[in-house]
Amino acid sequence: MQLSLLSAEIQEFINSSLQANISKLALSKNPFPEVDWKEIINQIVSKNKSQHKLPTWFNTDNIYYPASISIEQTSSETTAKYKSELISGTSLIDLTGGFGVDDYYFSKQFEHVIHCEKNAVLSEMVQHNYGVLNVNNITCLAQNSTEVIEQSENAFDWIYIDPSRRSDVKGKVFLLKDCLPNVPENLSLYFSKSQSILIKTAPILDITAGCMELENIKSIHIVAIENEVKEILWLLEKGYDAEIEVNAVNIQKEKTDCTTFILGEHTPARFSLTQEFLYEPNAPLLKSGGVDYLCDALHITKLHPHSHLFTHSELVDFPGRRFSINEVIPFKKENLKKQLEGKKMNITTRNFPLTVEEIRKKYKIADGGTIYAFFTTNINNEKIVLICTKI
Secondary structure, three states: OOHHHHOHHHHHHHHHOOOOOHHHHHHOOOOOOOOOHHHHHHHHHHHHHHHHHOHHHHOOOOOOOOOHHHHHHOOOHHHHHHHHOOOOEEEEEEOOOOOOHHHHHHOOOEEEEEEEOOOHHHHHHHHHHHHHOOOOOEEEEOOOHHHHHHHOOOOEOEEEEOOEEOOOOOOOOOOHHHEEOOHHHHHHHHHOOEOEEEEEEOOOOOHHHHHHHOOOEEEEEEEEEOOEEEEEEEEEEOOOOOOOEEEEEEEOOOOEEEEEEEOOOOOOOOEOOOOOEEEEEOHHHHHHOOOOHHHHHHOOEEOOOOOOOEEEOOOOOOOEEEEEEEEEEEOOHHHHHHHHOOOEEEEEEOOOOOOHHHHHHHHOOEEEEEEEEEEEEOOOOOEEEEEEEEO
16 A cells, blocks of 8 residues: 555545546556556546445545446445335444444444454554544444454454355356355354354345355345445344345336335236237346335236236336337237337346347337337247337
8 A cells, every 4th residue: 555645735636637537547657656557547546436336435535445446336425325224223243344344334224333354454444444434333343253253252243245256167157155254154153153144246136046056145235326236235143044135126216116025925826918008127126036026015917927027007106117008919920110219218128038129120210219118928939019108
């Protein structure tokens, strides 16, 4: 960690270069030859990436930034705040500290937080930043967290873990046993030090696979920002062996949608042909696998078991997008060219043999505009196109 990067002159240069062309800047002469030019460039890039994701850091003077990939991988302030409000107590230990955004928010809910990060440079950087941010109830340990847990004589109210996928694991399948730390392998150790564990995983983790690998799951939170799933949270309680609550959360500027149901509770879907309104569930609900729950909860019907689109004769409050159906077009060659060719539309496919790109190319449909076209399959297994207006 080069403390000279925090000099007033260099900090001023970094702030004045945030809008610069980084490629050109990197090739220019270093105005501060006593400091590594790559490090200065990295500070500019990483601070830029923090502007919207980490506004508290971005708007605070003398923050020291890690490599930009660390900014990309860290929790946003929005998701960190959400998870911190799920738990509280006297003590929490974070086994995978990273850039420390989660712990910054945990420190508002706990008397004492321990931040474990085996990368000594990153640990020092985080400790410096906490000082700048006036946080004084977090202890930073540049040690292997498993060793810290094993050697600790203290119990903790909560253990927090954000396991990262090992670089030597190939393929697309995401399993917790392929991450560091190996949570399934170490669960008994963790439960010997705490009654409560919070685990953050990437959206790629399948809910069913996670349930098979973990024990004592009390609740699952699938968290999205503006309809993009960012993380899955698993709350574990020692000895818990009852129903698992699933929360599909979509945090938006105007409001936060949260749909809650019990995992595995069978709620049979009801089906019908299209009615006046179309409903598209938000991303966390689709990820949860619990969309059929909406039929009973909102008294609406599905178009098809695999389409995951809903319809109703009335407009209802819905966790997702709502549309007024203007026209239902059978997907037949003689109809489509005349009705679709050359138009400007927002296209979505659900349970349909063609991709959006194939449809655009085939019918020369431009992207955008106010018309929304859903290419899907109805309960009679007929391919249809729904021409809609967004509500």
